[in-house]
Ligand SMILES: *[C@@H]1O[C@H](CO)[C@@H](O)[C@H](O)[C@H]1NC(C)=O
């Protein structure tokens with residue numbers, strides 16, 4: 001039987017998994033304009049970043065297709081945090097975990113990285129694919145992050161204050177304004193948007209912004225395909241996880257939506273203790 005997880009359907013082909021032989025095959029077929037926005041591939045209009053400045057940055061890679069699936073952030077020697085959209089993409093496809101790896105310790109997607117196999121993925125039990133709510137997942141790796149440029153970052157505390165109009169940074173290896181995945185890590189400077197205005201914009205798209213979300217706007221600087229799961233940073237802390245945006249990326253009106261990490265501070269600590 002072939003499984004073609006929706007997230008691996010690109011414009012012109014799909015990646016399907018043969019459950020008997022374990023083979024991953026490319027199915028060529030015209031999928032029209034199918035765009036999978038939350039497993040999409042850019043920081044648009046950002047700048048090159050150096051892993052020395054962002055040693056907690058990691059990415060999730062699908063080896064058979066040599067494809068970036070999304071971003072992740074190192075938060076402990078064996079743990080990364082990402083979006084549940086990404087965790088679900090991996091689990092729903094029923095593709096063996098050993099076909100995915102976490103790459104870190106490098107500014108580059110394809111060079112100098114250290115590779116970590118995945119031990120388990122824990123998706124928040126309250127996560128809903130329809131509402132995007134409780135959109136957080138943790139990935140445990142088998143070999144610890146102990147390289148020169150792989151270090152955990154602190155998490156926003158429970159009472160972290162998300163102050164509208166303050167500067168925050170989003171990072172990732174996703175698609176850039178040139179339309180391709182970025183070889184080098186990028187950062188974009190964006191601004192926190194108050195939840196009232198964020199809600200009003202997204203209501204126009206019939207999308208509810210919940211208390212577990214925080215919004216930021218970059219006037220053209222934004223995450224894009226491949227950046228889902230990537231970090232939103234402020235004061236050397238992980239404060240958000242990139243989730244979704246209005247497409248095409250870099251919208252000049254709609255703010256981008258992130259998981260509000262402060263809401264999950266205890267959940268993250270408990271998960272690391274029990275798993
Ligand atoms: C990490 O990156 C540095 C610099 O490229 C390299 O010297 C080192 O061997 C890499 N791996 C580890 C495990 O530190």
Ligand SMILES: *[C@@H]1O[C@H](CO)[C@@H](O)[C@H](O)[C@H]1NC(C)=O
Pocket residue numbers: 164165
């Ligand atoms: C934030 O910025 C917007 C747009 O520049 C401005 O209208 C608003 O008054 C600012 N809010 C605060 C709290 O500074």
Ligand SMILES: *[C@@H]1O[C@H](CO)[C@@H](O)[C@H](O)[C@H]1NC(C)=O
Pocket residue numbers: 037205206207244245246
């Ligand atoms: C915006 O609305 C369209 C149409 O209802 C929907 O397909 C799309 O998923 C929505 N975008 C997000 C990010 O929720």
